[in-house]
Amino acid sequence: MAGGPWEFQSPVAVATFVPTWAADPTPVRQPSLRPEITVAAYRFRCSDCHKLFRSPAETTRSLTQHSHIELKHGINTRCFNCHHIVNRDAFVDDWGNEIPWNEPPRLCAKCHGPVYRDWLHGSHGRSNGYWDMTRGPQVRRKCIECHDPHQPPFPPMSPAPPPNTLRMGDQRPSEAHPGVVDPLRVYQQRGAGGTSEGQP
């Protein structure tokens, strides 16, 4: 009540600040889809090192290299379930054959069959570009553009700002009446000196 009861108070709340990431369509991950690693600004192929240093077949010991990788993939706790044990520039399929590095869906399909089927038909996973592929290209995002292969659950994220609209105040169920949403309650609160929306 800065200007007294006569001052005009607009019911229009001020515009909410919306960060730019909220409308950014970039995928949550941008893997290179190439068997490469960047060390001190130099880019190496995986095989550059792994030709020289052979890994033991069982890798339950803690890693001495690639120690930033934390493998939390459920019961899949072995590196060579996915990585090819001889050719480190490829993944491995169920028969020990190579899967090229840029086709990770074929690798994930070894275990995640129903999801792979849905991804092939488009009901799982992201698409960008055109729905009408006669008019333009459609990018079907691959598994690892959303899921970290070493920690596959989709990462939690902070939500974009909630609505701050004109008429709709806090309509969450109150403690006095749990489970009941009563729009009139908002006006009662305002009349009793509660805050209007936008001016908390």
Added chain:
Amino acid sequence: MTDAGPPEMTRRGFLRKGAATVAGVSAAAAALSPLRELAPDDVPSIEKFFQKHYKEMTPTEKEAVLDRVAREVERRYAVRPHVSDPPPLDGVEFVYGLSITRCIGCRKCVHACVKENNQSRAPEIQYIRVLKMQKGSIDVETSDHHYDPPVVPDHDSYYMPVQCHQCAKPPCVKVCPVEATWQEPDGITVIDYDWCIGCRYCEAACPYWARRFNFAKPELSADQLNPDMAYLSNRPRDKGVMEKCTYCLHRTRRGRLPACVEVCPTGSRKFGNVLDPNSEISYILRQKRIFVLKQDVGTLPRFFYYFDERGSRYHEPIVPVQQSE
């Protein structure tokens, strides 16, 4: 005492009439003074006033109207927009699918939609409302769309975004007294913002709470304006008209995906032509378990919520397997 001649103007009578005249004139001036503050946008131009209904316009008249809209936008925002009117495509009926197994309630779709469709920032108008639902319930009365935790998803909830369902039997179209809103052949219900009288009957009729009203002059800064506009979708609106989701028809009628589909980080949103048997949306309708919001009201929505066989595991913390020895 003479009884001839005009009535004598006394000094008292002159002052009284004079004061009344001055008071009257100044009162009239005060009453009319708001007119001086009228911006050019507050008074419709002659061509806008005599503009025909959208369906009665000839192609030439439509061109003139699009040009007028472009000129008005340029005057208001100093940005020259590209205003078009893409027609509905033959053999196309748009249908939307949304996986409530995958949605995490991040609200990116809400803000991408606002950016794409030039909604008012203050008062805030958003077409998509993301309802945080209690698990095991589909009661929208107990939902919350003001949730603001540090991170989503909340493990005890699921999220159900609601926007215009583009119904095949739209109650909003039925109640419009001036036919300012109608269903297009590709299934999108559109509004002619120049024909709407702002009675808000459609808002009351919509069972999905999907229509929005411009109670005040829409506020939108020029640098936030999306210059790719269509007459029936995202051109800037005026105070006192309804607006709602149009499935981004300025994009989708040119083959592109809507802005909310493009931005969804989890791929929960699916869009396509239901008349094409090979489209993603046809697969979803054939193979997935479908849920229609408020099916009992008989609006036949073109918006379907679907499930996967097994739920997302975001609610199950992955426990690292104990390594032997």
